[in-house]
Amino acid sequence: MNLDVIIFIVSALLAVSGAALMITLKNPVLAVMSMIVSLVAQAVLYIQLGALFVGAVLIIVYSGAIMVLFLFVIMLLNLRGNEDLGEQSSPIKLSIKFLFGLVLFVETIFIIRTGFLAGNVEVGVMTQSLNGFGSVEEVAKLLFTKYLYPFELTSILLLAAIVGAVVMTKRDSDIEPEISNETKEEQS
């Protein structure tokens, strides 16, 4: 068996089982950890497709920064997984959720089978990516030419979020310096 295929199977299994554990585990910290495992496995899948940059950024941004903030909040609230999360959903609600989930699942299978999103995609492990897909140069080119305006608009959105967070913490005048610092971290 090819080494690439073995790596693919292992990381695909890790990605799926990490995601499944994330929604089933009661303990919030373990749930975050399984999400990190899932994200790292997904990064491996990206790297196998030749999209090195996307894979690295997935780890740096999601597993390295956002998930740390999740953990940070969980630890500050001291959640241990034995909290009362409110009443269970009614059977009708549950069945509706299940139905929608099923529809999404069938849709996903349909999309993958027909490949109508990206034309006829070659299935398998690629050592060389298509036209530099996902490399630093290609991502940068797209960001600074084709998607320049959406990219700049996103930064305005982020700026608005930062200003909003600062305003929210500056409600009272007698706030300790630590609090404002922590909100800044949540924005980074």
Added chain:
Amino acid sequence: MFEVILFASIKVLVVVAAVLTGCAYSTLLERRVVGRMQHRIGPNTAGPFGLLTPLADGLKLIFKEEIKPANIEPITYMLAPMISFVPAILTFAVIPFGKDNTFFGQDFTLVLSDLNIGVLFVFAVTSLGIYGIVLAGWSSGSKYSMMGAVRSAAQMISYEVGYGLSIVGVIIIANTLSLRELVEAQMGPLWGTITFLPNWFVFSQPLGFILFLTCAIAETNRAPFDMAEAESELVAGYHTEYSSMKFSMFFIAEYANMIAVSAVGATLFFGGWHGPFLDSMPMLSVVYFVLKVFMFMFFYIWLRATFPRFRYDQLMAFGWKVLLPVALLNTLITAFFVIL
């Protein structure tokens, strides 16, 4: 294929063994140097110059009784030391140790994996290093550990921003993310004209280097930024409740992180394995590299003996209000000059 795997495994084993030995002897170096700086002698009884001290320490830590507090979270408590240890070692996968040469008639590259996003890989791995500390603090079920973990989570996220931005200048100049190509970009005389200085990025990016050094020390939780341990406030911070080999795993991870950051610094700013007389003796490049890493490690220890610890709010304010703007300014200036 079997040969490729065997060859790669041997290289990995050699590198890991070298790093672990480096960790062990860094502890001795630290104790001896800090001892001298504080007008003490330091450990000198085990072996000549105390050279067997790390061995004795290791044996002692393995045979110590392991005490587990009652209210820990068992799974994460056990995983935390390993999680903190693995990212520290992983960094060495992309660092070039020396000039490529032939060895027993075979082409031999002195780097485990030459990724063309090497720098990003280093940052991805560094950003994962925090989980060991955070999980250790959380799962210990102790206030001191918890405080240490929360502090270090906030600190490492804050300084990661500056850490990443501090080397953007270097990347702009070299126009590559591969560590091998970054080393090659630092060959030759400075700016092609000044012959008595090498073209190291520390000369063209002095501000970037200072930022890198500051953020690197904060990222590795070393003095004067060692808020996660802060023994005068938090007993020992995140590893208060750990004992025996698990405790020493955290220590090894800390030193491995220091060596990793030193190696990255040497590669990015001091020309990596680059040095004189390499054409006649290519293996000399490894010596140059180790010397540069050693210089960084000595600086780390020197700082610890020199500076008092930051206060926590000062640390956060410094990171966000000083380091980040200066790093952005450095990026701007560098980009401006490169466009010119």
